[in-house]
Amino acid sequence: MFTLVTVLLGLYGFTASDSSPNWSHRDESAWPGICGVGSQQSPINIKPHMTLSDPHKAHIRGPLVYRGYENVLVSARNTGYKVRWAVVPGTPPPVLSGGPLRGEYSFAEVHFHWLSEHAIDGTKYPLEIHLVHVKSGLTLAQALERPDGVAVIGVLAEVGPPNASPVLDELIPAVPYILKKSGEDSSQFTISISRLFSPKPQEYYTYHGSLTTPPCPEVVTWMVMAHPTVVSHENYKNLTKADLSGINNDRAVQPLRSRVVYRSMSLSSCSSALSPSSIGALATLLTCLTSKMASGVLDGMCRLANWKKKLFGQAPKQCS
Numbered sequence: 001m002f003t004l005v006t007v008l009l010g011l012y013g014f015t016a017s018d019s020s021p022n023w024s025h026r027d028e029s030a031w032p033g034i035c036g037v038g039s040q041q042s043p044i045n046i047k048p049h050m051t052l053s054d055p056h057k058a059h060i061r062g063p064l065v066y067r068g069y070e071n072v073l074v075s076a077r078n079t080g081y082k083v084r085w086a087v088v089p090g091t092p093p094p095v096l097s098g099g100p101l102r103g104e105y106s107f108a109e110v111h112f113h114w115l116s117e118h119a120i121d122g123t124k125y126p127l128e129i130h131l132v133h134v135k136s137g138l139t140l141a142q143a144l145e146r147p148d149g150v151a152v153i154g155v156l157a158e159v160g161p162p163n164a165s166p167v168l169d170e171l172i173p174a175v176p177y178i179l180k181k182s183g184e185d186s187s188q189f190t191i192s193i194s195r196l197f198s199p200k201p202q203e204y205y206t207y208h209g210s211l212t213t214p215p216c217p218e219v220v221t222w223m224v225m226a227h228p229t230v231v232s233h234e235n236y237k238n239l240t241k242a243d244l245s246g247i248n249n250d251r252a253v254q255p256l257r258s259r260v261v262y263r264s265m266s267l268s269s270c271s272s273a274l275s276p277s278s279i280g281a282l283a284t285l286l287t288c289l290t291s292k293m294a295s296g297v298l299d300g301m302c303r304l305a306n307w308k309k310k311l312f313g314q315a316p317k318q319c320s
């Protein structure tokens with residue numbers, strides 16, 4: 001099954017075909033498929049203060065369950081529009097379940113976008129890591145015909161000082177193989193995919209969207225991690241040496257339209273503000289402070305009213 005999946009992945013951009021793709025990040029308006037006409041396209045600009053919690057677990061029914069993300073056999077390739085590390089066919093893939101997912105999803109590959117594709121409060125990060133999964137038991141062709149056929153974890157990444165973080169260390173030995181576009185995979189490497197996780201892999205934003213490359217089928221359950229990871233400046237520089245026609249490989253953010261973005265964490269919108277932009281962070285902070293000040297004024301008025309009620313022997317009401 002995994003050999004068939006790998007072949008089909010090449011048709012839809014998860015792995016490279018030998019020929020050049022008939023599209024380019026230079027001109028998104030010319031992308032084929034439903035990229036320009038779909039109503040649930042990705043990526044999006046996530047506004048933390050506008051995301052919804054799910055206290056009744058109607059959508060997010062429990063924690064994400066990660067199985068087998070250590071010691072995964074992969075091979076690398078530069079496809080001409082991204083660099084990716086894919087599971088070697090015939091080897092057992094990691095499996096993802098839980099959270100907003102219904103059923104299990106088999107890990108297919110990890111690839112990178114610079115700049116990030118998703119934005120937080122209008123600001124993009126230097127890097128975004130995509131962990132791509134296909135619903136277990138389905139071929140990719142079948143998965144692409146189902147609205148829940150693909151699940152992608154997006155991990156935003158900041159760049160720290162040289163040697164500040166080992167997140168990408170296991171991938172760097174493959175860099176010589178990915179500097180130029182190739183129709184062949186690199187040597188095989190054993191890596192721990194879990195090193196690429198967010199520091200808090202149970203806290204994320206989730207929504208329904210699409211693949212971010214043509215033909216942009218709207219079959220993806222997205223889980224964009226709420227807490228960015230950090231990659232060292234040295235590793236970031238080595239990774240982004242890969243020749244992608246001299247341009248960044250991020251897609252522009254797409255309209256949210258009527259979609260709902262849920263947040264998994266039981267945090268207020270104030271504590272889930274993550275924008276690396278000082279303006280975005282300040283705007284969210286001001287919104288939160290305004291809300292908290294209003295709540296404080298109302299609480300104070302309630303307590304004053306209760307003091308008066310007690311003074312005149314009346315029953316106080318509960319303040320919240």
